Amino acid sequence: MKAFSLFLKDWQSEVRTRYAINALAMFILVTISVILFSIGSERISTHLSGGLLWVVIFFSAMSGLSRAFVSEEERGTTLTLQLIAAPATIFSGKLVFNVILVFLMNVVIASLYSLLFESFVIENHALFLLAFVLGSLGIAISSTIIAAIISKASSKGTLYPVLSFPILLPLILTLLQLTKFAMDGKSIEASFAELAVLVSYDVIMLTASYLLFDFIWKD
Amino acid sequence: MIDYKLKLDKLTKTFGRRLIFDNIEYEFHSGNVYGISGPNGSGKSTLVKIIAGLISPTQGKVIHESEGKVVVEEKLHNHVGFISPYLVLYDEFSAWENLKLISDIRGISFKDEKIAALLENFNLYGRRNDMLKTYSSGMKQRIKFIFALQHEPQLLILDEPTSNLDDEGKEKFYNIIENEGKKNLVLIASNEKADLALCSEKINLNDYKPEQGKK
Numbered sequence: 463m464k465a466f467s468l469f470l471k472d473w474q475s476e477v478r479t480r481y482a483i484n485a486l487a488m489f490i491l492v493t494i495s496v497i498l499f500s501i502g503s504e505r506i507s508t509h510l511s512g513g514l515l516w517v518v519i520f521f522s523a524m525s526g527l528s529r530a531f532v533s534e535e536e537r538g539t540t541l542t543l544q545l546i547a548a549p550a551t552i553f554s555g556k557l558v559f560n561v562i563l564v565f566l567m568n569v570v571i572a573s574l575y576s577l578l579f580e581s582f583v584i585e586n587h588a589l590f591l592l593a594f595v596l597g598s599l600g601i602a603i604s605s606t607i608i609a610a611i612i613s614k615a616s617s618k619g620t621l622y623p624v625l626s627f628p629i630l631l632p633l634i635l636t637l638l639q640l641t642k643f644a645m646d647g648k649s650i651e652a653s654f655a656e657l658a659v660l661v662s663y664d665v666i667m668l669t670a671s672y673l674l675f676d677f678i679w680k681d
Numbered sequence: 682m683i684d685y686k687l688k689l690d691k692l693t694k695t696f697g698r699r700l701i702f703d704n705i706e707y708e709f710h711s712g713n714v715y716g717i718s719g720p721n722g723s724g725k726s727t728l729v730k731i732i733a734g735l736i737s738p739t740q741g742k743v744i745h746e747s748e749g750k751v752v753v754e755e756k757l758h759n760h761v762g763f764i765s766p767y768l769v770l771y772d773e774f775s776a777w778e779n780l781k782l783i784s785d786i787r788g789i790s791f792k793d794e795k796i797a798a799l800l801e802n803f804n805l806y807g808r809r810n811d812m813l814k815t816y817s818s819g820m821k822q823r824i825k826f827i828f829a830l831q832h833e834p835q836l837l838i839l840d841e842p843t844s845n846l847d848d849e850g851k852e853k854f855y856n857i858i859e860n861e862g863k864k865n866l867v868l869i870a871s872n873e874k875a876d877l878a879l880c881s882e883k884i885n886l887n888d889y890k891p892e893q894g895k896k
Contacts, residue, residue, distance in 0.1 A: 467785035471771075474782075478773045538769035542828075544735050545763050546787050548755040555786075680737060 468555025482529035489525040511582040512641040524623040527605035530556040531613035564602040585647030593640035596660040607671040685711040685835040692741035702889040714862035716880030717870040723886040725870035762829035765840035772814035818845040
């Protein structure tokens with residue numbers, strides 16, 4: 463309940479300041495437009511369009527998801543948070559906020575993608591949906607803990623994608639594979655190994671994040 | 682009165698190679714107002730941050746006890762009220778919204794009458810629905826007092842509490858300290874003589890520094 467209250471505070475703050483939503487919306491629009499312009503009238507392969515989807519998602523996440531902790535640090539309110547809640551509550555609240563933001567972001571990107579790219583055709587929707595949900599969760603968990611790590615650094619903007627890339631790489635590679643399977647119409651049973659990797663990634667990142675956060679949060 | 686005890690056990694803090702203070706051993710008990718003094722850069726803010734559990738000491742430990750039971754670090758925030766010039770509340774919310782959100786995150790009930798009385802006491806009730814970004818620095822300092830008191834903490838830590846306050850604000854502050862000092866443990870870190878005059882005991886951080894060149 464305390465974590466949910468923190469999420470509500472962040473959500474109301476976001477609605478008023480639009481710190482992350484504006485950055486995300488602009489980034490999504492610009493990136494998809496650039497891809498559309500660069501492709502022109504050419505028809506790209508189905509697998510390439512699936513790959514580009516996750517490239518857009520990765521870089522969009524890098525543009526807005528650090529907000530959770532960076533905005534608190536920039537406004538000087540980190541101390542206030544430290545004084546009112548336990549570290550686990552703070553991480554949970556920020557995680558809920560990022561999970562919702564990632565899902566909203568990914569739904570918008572995937573919807574725009576399916577409208578604008580003819581070659582983006584999914585044969586097995588259930589498999590894509592499963593990969594999409596587990597992948598979004600993984601991106602949200604990793605982005606939240608990395609945001610906490612970089613929030614105290616002086617060059618936050620540069621550090622965030624640099625630190626995120628090696629951590630998100632196994633997740634993105636698995637998601638690329640699963641998107642390809644979903645486009646080829648492969649069944650969920652046949653994609654079990656890749657799905658198990660996604661579940662393991664989410665569980666490991668979540669556990670590691672809660673264990674690490676105490677040390678990151680306290681100076 | 683809840684019996685609250687704070688023990689500093691051989692507390693040392695260094696930043697890199699710079700020693701801030703060395704081997705502080707002290708016990709604080711509820712029902713008293715203690716002062717922490719020392720020149721600028723002597724480590725007053727560092728010491729109060731360590732006591733509040735915001736930063737870790739280099740050596741030694743801080744033990745908080747409420748009614749004879751050690752307070753675990755995860756629960757410490759509910760026992761401590763903290764005011765400092767570097768504490769910032771949320772500018773995009775009004776005073777009322779800030780206090781309500783903070784109560785919810787703390788997991789304590791928000792009592793409208795109590796908060797209204799506190800706001801009235803600090804002459805902020807009329808501006809309770811205004812965004813904090815429209816407040817003056819003195820008004821922001823006053824709202825921090827309500828932030829520190831709203832959860833009825835047993836340990837009140839005040840770092841330069843009268844900075845930005847006008848004479849009326851200071852008068853309110855002295856009245857609050859007088860009342861809080863009777864039932865709770867109050868620590869004041871300040872250089873203001875008037876602030877330190879409220880304290881029954883004082884620690885001078887200069888006494889916890891090694892001689893020049895020793896370390």
